[in-house]
Amino acid sequence: MIAIIDYGMGNLKSVEKGFLKVGVDVRVTRNPSDIDDAAGIVLPGVGAFRDCMRNLTETSLIGSIIRSIEKGKPYLGICLGLQILFTESEEFGLSKGLDIFKGRVVRFRFSSNDLKIPHMGWNNIRIKKRPPLLNRIEDNSFFYFVHSYYVVPEDEEIIATTTDYGLEFTSMIWKDNIFATQFHPEKSQTLGLKILKAFGDLVSVHS
Numbered sequence: 001m002i003a004i005i006d007y008g009m010g011n012l013k014s015v016e017k018g019f020l021k022v023g024v025d026v027r028v029t030r031n032p033s034d035i036d037d038a039a040g041i042v043l044p045g046v047g048a049f050r051d052c053m054r055n056l057t058e059t060s061l062i063g064s065i066i067r068s069i070e071k072g073k074p075y076l077g078i079c080l081g082l083q084i085l086f087t088e089s090e091e092f093g094l095s096k097g098l099d100i101f102k103g104r105v106v107r108f109r110f111s112s113n114d115l116k117i118p119h120m121g122w123n124n125i126r127i128k129k130r131p132p133l134l135n136r137i138e139d140n141s142f143f144y145f146v147h148s149y150y151v152v153p154e155d156e157e158i159i160a161t162t163t164d165y166g167l168e169f170t171s172m173i174w175k176d177n178i179f180a181t182q183f184h185p186e187k188s189q190t191l192g193l194k195i196l197k198a199f200g201d202l203v204s205v206h207s
Contacts, residue, residue, distance in 0.1 A: 002203055003038035005065070006030040007055040009080065010044035011186060018186040022193050024200030035064035040073055040203035044186070045080025046146070049089035049105060052080045053097065062098070069100065069178060074203050076133075077180030079147060082173065085180060086151055100178070102154040108166065115166045118148040123171075125161040125183070131174035133198045134160070141191050143183035145171075150182060177206075 002019065006012055006028050019026040019042075026042070027034065035041055043065065045052055056062050069075050077085060084097045089105035097105070108117050122142045127134060150169040153159060163171035163182070171182045179199065185192035 001038050002026045002040040002042060002200065003035045004028045004042045004044065005035060005061060007045075007052070007059050007061055009047045009052055009055060010078075011046060011184070012044065014186045015042060015044045015078065018193055018196045019200060022197035022200065024196065024203075030059050030061065032060055032064040035061065035068060038068070038073070039207035040075070040199070041065065041068050042076045042078070042199075043081035043084075044078040045084075047080065049080065049083055049091045049097070049149070050093075050095040052084055053095060056084075066098065066100075072177050072206070074199065074206055075178045075180070076199050077178075078184060078186070079182060082180035082182055083149065083151055085173075085178070086153070089149065091149055101158060101173070101175075104152050105149050106152055107149050110166050118146055119165045120146045123163050123165060123183075125163050125171050127161050128159050129174070131160050131172075131179055132202055133174075133179050133195050134172075135198060136194050137191055142188075143171075143181075143185070143192060144187040145183045147182060 083105045085100045086103040124140045127139045158173045158175045160174040161172040185195040
């Protein structure tokens, strides 16, 4: 079973529906023991970084998330589920993240009004290194984004894909059992479903 972590933020229903559509067994939960028992975990999220970390703390879920990652369970982070893996975010002042990876979450800043914030809609990804979740995805494929902040990893080796929006930013990371996307697979139609299916297959092999 894959646990989709419910901490009061995120597109839980659309993520759940996406996995079920490709035949992957998932359970939406905020119970730490469910997360400890799960074969893989998914952390979706939309909204503010600080609120995300506060909610995870108040629901006592941080320990279960970190334990699962340290045990080598496949982890899929979506949007905020990517950002909180890093040291800190500058959103609404500095907020501490999980610090699994060194780096910061910063806001798009453009000198002209040509590019709107948030970055919202379809954009393509450029594959720097190909994680298993992208085995059936072609380079320059389009996925759906909605965000005002992006991650700046200190270790460029974890960057799986980048995307251009006024600058080249990290749109997916991968290291060992950790996969995380700035784009939303659950909103990205056929290609997004391929990623969810690939994650489900990876969890099956791991378990």
